[in-house]
Amino acid sequence: MPCQLPADCLNEIFEYLEEFALHSCLLVNRLWCKISIRILWRDIWDFKHSISYRHQSRISSKILSTLVACLPDESKEILYKNSILISTPTSNPPLFNYPAFCKVLSINDICQIIYMGLNIKSSTSLSLNCLVVDEFIKMFTNQNSSLKRLTYSSNYIYNITLNDISYTCFSGVNLVNLSELRCSSDINSEFYYQLSQTCHNLQLLAIDFEPKPVSNELKGLISSQKNLKNLRLSAFNGGDWTDILSSLIKHSNTLTKLYLTSDNGNLPLSFVASFPNLQQVELSFFCGGVYSKNFESLQYATFPKLQILNIPDYFPEPEYVINFLRINGKNLEKIYFFNQNNVLNLSIAELCPNLKKVFVIFNDDELDTLRTIFNSCRYLESIKFYCGKSLLSEKEILEIVAEHSPENFYELKIYNRSNSNLLPEELENFFISWKSRTSKKSLSLIIIKHYNYNSLEINEENMKIINHYKNSGVINFKIRGYEDDDS
Template sequence: MELDEDVLFLIFEELQNDAKSLHSCLLVNRSWCVTAIPVLWRDPEKYFKTVNPKRIKKLSNVIFLHLSEESRNILNDQGIKNPIITGKYQQPAFNYISYWKYLNLIFLEDVITSNIDRFNKDAKNLILNLFINKNTNFIHLSIPQNLDYQLLHISGVESCISGLESFHCNDVTDPNVLIGLAGICNSIKKLIFDNWNHYSENSGIIKLIEVQKKLNNVNFIYRKSSERNESFNKILEKSLIKHVDTIQYLRMDWKPTTKILSYLDNLLSLEINIINFIKIDEVKHLENLSLPNLKILRTQRVPSKILVNLIENTIGNLYEINVYCDGTNNKRLIQAIYQNCPYLRYLRLSLITNFNILISELENLLNHCQLLNGLIIDLYDTDYAFGWDKLFEILNKSSPINLYKFKFSSYKIIKLEHLKLFYDNWKDRKSMLVKISNKDYPSRLEVKQKLKDLNEEYKEKGIIKEYFIGIDRNVCEDFDWT
């Protein structure tokens, strides 16, 4: 029995993150091939971004094959050399570019420049014309810092990007480009605004935010830890007032300066990253903040007292908490978590304190939060000898059945005998994912090797499924965490 194409499409949708399986589907028959190709080519970046240069060149060759003979001649006359450009090749059987829905001009430029010896403005525009035309319809657009080609002046651009649902730019993007986009796009749901300069005030992004009707996910990301432009941050916060009914996900990498958060009753996810520890007096307007529907809370250097109040004012839906805070009120913070978060699945505690005094409260947390799936303990405490053996004993004794993902990071190296006892007492449980980070591993290679050997031993026994050892304190990466 042959499957209906609509049914096939739904199946392939489920495989959209599995490039290997999708490629296999192309070989079954023409019906499968025709149905799988739009899914496979919707967002090529996710399949090619981390692969080897040879595959990247293959992708660029596919793009070149879509060029008309006239365009190839123009590029050839300009001295741009590539076998596809200079040779005689037929265009592909499918218009693969027409299936692209996620247009990342940064990635596209990287792909093209990987396979030709030069790439001037005229060449960029010829390639861009392949993507901006009546045959394409994008739902995501990401533009580079210096957009030196006339994106908004290409014929057909309005129909191509009028339905954008997500958009990514940065503070040095030409404000005129953003203002032009504001005249075309008003259905953006997800917005990512990177701030590199920290002092630039891009009026274009304010205009773009203002005209949106469905803004749901907003990310203001600061890439460097220098002093930030508070006056512009305040303008950005005020620009969100119009969208308080639709915004559910918010990231802001600065100390909130207005009461915007108090208006966002529908927030499901909140991320606040502050570069320096602040005093409670500096954020008095956050002291009684209530976000009852919150499910995800991620903060850096927000006072513990603020976090305690915020967690206590939720209605128990929080399932991910990722906090790095000072040494005050941490006992009360852990208590607030296990008293108010019965559905907690992922917890990162990154603290500057004598964590030994909090171990008993951590045991209470393990006993109360029975759905906990992943735990990160990230210690910045250099003055105390932390009792990892005691922590591991409690994890062996009280870990809920779902807990098997662990990440441990500290300034002092964890003793092998403590880890060995932890692993030995993990028998008859789900194989764990383990990440262990320490700043001294590069200079203490012998210690790192012994730790690797220990983890390999328990991986062979089935106690460990996968592990990572290194210096990376970005514990939100590696493994399947969230």
């Protein structure tokens, strides 16, 4: 008789399975089915990120009918009285209470599946959509005491405006275990009031600021948190985070990650210095001028625990960043700077000796600078390059990586800004040099494709060489789109 592994062991194993494998596990026996269902329904909304709109519509209809089958009788009666008839997969009760397995509640995605599944588009029928949304929210919040993430972040979702939804469905709901909230600043203040009654343990708070005054209830929710660690503020088209800054002071010692993104360079940055325990900072501003001047207020701020600094868009004055690195560069492990400046690049070599990952842009006359970074940053593990027009060539990069990259280096990312000119013999010489290194760690070679340009893998001879060294364990090889690169 075959031995059955305990449920906790199976659960540990299934956590590592891909989605298609989990679907296969559904058919083995009831125990395997239950464990797989728990994992698949943990974030049921995730399906929409990787499939076509047509397939999304089919999946949305199936999720919608399953959720309707799980609704309490009272909610089903409300829908029936309003002539909302949604077919269910079977006339029998559901095998599981699927909403109880969900760790993620996305009101945006609830609106999406209802919009797709009910196909109610006319303005006179939108109240029916809102009615279904309300009943679903009540079901998720009443039947699930272990929600971890709540997303409600758009001011107009699939023909349903934020204020169309009834916030009484959150009344009395215990969201004590909620750890992530992603929201918009202009949601009805009643929503924030209801949430603030029990939700005090957020670890991550992401707010999209709209061009309207911030409610006192949102400020109160921010102030009521006990251990906020990750803060993400986004302000576009007139949005402004200034009104909440006084509410953030309480979290000056707990906050470890801060992401700020905006198209308004006038928004204040000096408050960032109030969080001395920050470990990760990203400043993504789609504007120059004033933003650069605002960064001046941070150039002498001290962050003794800072490990990651990302400035992926418009860049402040390099002088300010260099002053910042003089104080904080020693502990940095990752830098992402979308900037072309040789003085700044040389300062990284001097001031950031403990870097493990780096992305900066090297002009075609900065080969010595790259060599200096490799020789100075001896813990470097990964680097990303732009290649092409007025930039270093692939051949130059490969030669420097083979000769000067430190012992722990293992990941090379190449993003072409013009068509690749790398010859097969140049690529093979690099692999031969890598194979002969003292360190026997395999190289992860990642090509990030630009839709306008051909990269090195377009050459069939290059791919033959890559596959040969891949099969022999010298390299790992991947091709990614720019949008899929996490740098």
